[in-house]
Amino acid sequence: MGVNLFAGKFYHCFNETSEERFLPEDVNNKTQCLDLIEKGSSEVRWKNTKINFDNVGMGYLSLLQVATFKGWLDIMYAAVDSREVESQPVYEDNLFVYLYFVCFIIFGSFIPFCLFITSLINFNQRKPKISFFSMSVSPLEQLKLVLPQ
Template sequence: MTVWLMFSIVGVRLFAGKFYHCYNVTSEQLLVPEEAGNKSDCFFLINEGFTEIVWKNSKLNFDNVGLSYVSLLHMATFSGWLEIIYAAVDSTQVEAQPVYEYRLYMYLYFVCFVIIGGFFTFNLFTRVFINTLDQLQHKICLYTG
C-alpha cells in the first residue's frame, strides 16, 4: 500500500483542484472554454441569471489523499477509470475550464500506476495465498505423520 500512497500523493500534486468544470445541467454538457474559461467566468454567467449552469467537481478526483485513494481504486478495478483519465488529460490549471487533451503526457501517470500499482497489489495477494497454502500443507504433514 506504500506504492499506492506514493501514487496518491503524486496524484494530489498533479491534479488537486483541476477537475472542476462549468456544467450545463439542462443540456448535460460542459461549457466550452470560449463560453466560460474559468471559475469566475462561470460564476459571472450564473450571476447573469443562467440558473442551469453550475461550477462542479468530478465525482472521482484527486483533491486530497483520501479521494485520491478512491480514484486509484477505481483505476485499479477499471471501474469508472475512463472518466478519471479523461478529466486528468483535459485538466489545465486550478479553477480553469478543461481543454480537450490539453496534457496528453498525463497518460504516463496512469499507465505507470496500472503497471506498478497493480503489480505490487497482485504480488501481495499472491504471496499471502501461497503462504496460506504452505501453512496448510505443513499442518497436513504434521497431522498425517
C-alpha cells in the same frame, strides 16, 4: 502525488438543463462561469467531478478505482483534460498524465497482484500435508482400518 498534480483541476462549467459542459471557447475559467450565473443563468454551475483528487481521502478513493479498473477511464480522461486550477478542461491538454496512470497501473495493480498470487502459492506449497491417518497410528493398524473384516 495525485493530490499534488490534480487538486482542484477537475472542475468545469456545467449547464444543468442540457446536462452538457460548456466548451472552453465559450467559458474558459471559473470567473467567466460565475459571470454567466450573475447574468441570470440559474442552470449554470461550476461543478466538480464525483471522483477527484481534491484531498487525500478522495485521492485514495480515485486510485482505488483506478487499481480495480472500475470507472478508471473517466478519472484518467478528466486528468488528461485538466489544465490549471479554476480553468475549464480542454480535450487532451495534458498528455503526459497518461504516463502517471500507466505507471500506477503497473506498479500499483499488476505487481502487487502478482506478489499476492506468488505468496498464496508459496503458502500452499509449504503447508504440511494433512493425512487421513495420524502419525501415531502404525501401518498395521492403518490396514485394519481400511480393509473390511
